[in-house]
Amino acid sequence: MSATLTAAPPPATRLEHALEIRGLFKEYTAGKPVLKGIDLAVAAEGITAIIGPSGTGKSTLLRCINRLVEPTRGEIRLRGTELTGLRGRDLRLARRRIGMVFQEYNLVERLTVMENVLSGRLGYVPFWRAWLRKYPEADIQRAFMLLDAVGLPEHATRRADALSGGQRQRVGIARALMQRPEILLADEPTSSLDPRTAVEVLELLAKLTAAENVPVIINIHNVDLAKRYARRIVGMAGGSVIFDGPPEALQTHHLQAIYGGEDWL
């Protein structure tokens, strides 16, 4: 199916978009595209949830945005900056504008919680400062503020490997916000967490990103959570966007089109 089932959210001017993706293709193997011409404009605020079956290209899409995966062709603009084709220093500068939260947290296990949060500034501080762990005082103050905001003020000096999954993901969120990103990408951030902790983590993510005016794109398997926290749902199937609209517009027949079949509903 190639047509999008529901019209995109109301038209907005270019300035209202944090990110614009046009005609994005990704082929890991020549001639076998995983992403088949994605067009997506992401508003400068709120959570956009990407749902879709395993293997449909959701992670590939997020990873094309921060160039962990090299797009085959197409355009990706972050507030006007074309990201595809950037190299070296320009790519590093662009990457620090994009925060990332991972399913498996990606913390440095042997470092403290505070050091992990401060590592969000690695793209900004000179190498020697990071090496000597001499971060500017303003960064340290902000790290304490963020640790407080994610509910872990008393854990600053604990090693990351001493934390629970939910606590680790809170550190992951604090680290991403430490970057002061212009957009935050979250790839299945709650898939490794129990249902209650997943809600707590999403609640926190929604609250903090709203407070800091950071738009979020989240890949998420749990459709109920997507509908609860996102202002926009993007449904992918077979490497294409086949639904794009507000949560209340997502109906059973859309889910059947996205995930296939009907016996599971």
Ligand SMILES: Nc1ncnc2c1ncn2[C@@H]1O[C@H](COP(=O)(O)OP(=O)(O)OP(=O)(O)O)[C@@H](O)[C@H]1O
């Ligand atoms: N590095 C890679 N090299 C080759 N193929 C890859 C690579 N990464 C992903 N793929 C393939 O691309 C397709 C899309 O994978 P991707 O991880 O983007 O899907 P997904 O929708 O995020 O899946 P899931 O929900 O299970 O995480 C899959 O067929 C996968 O096997």
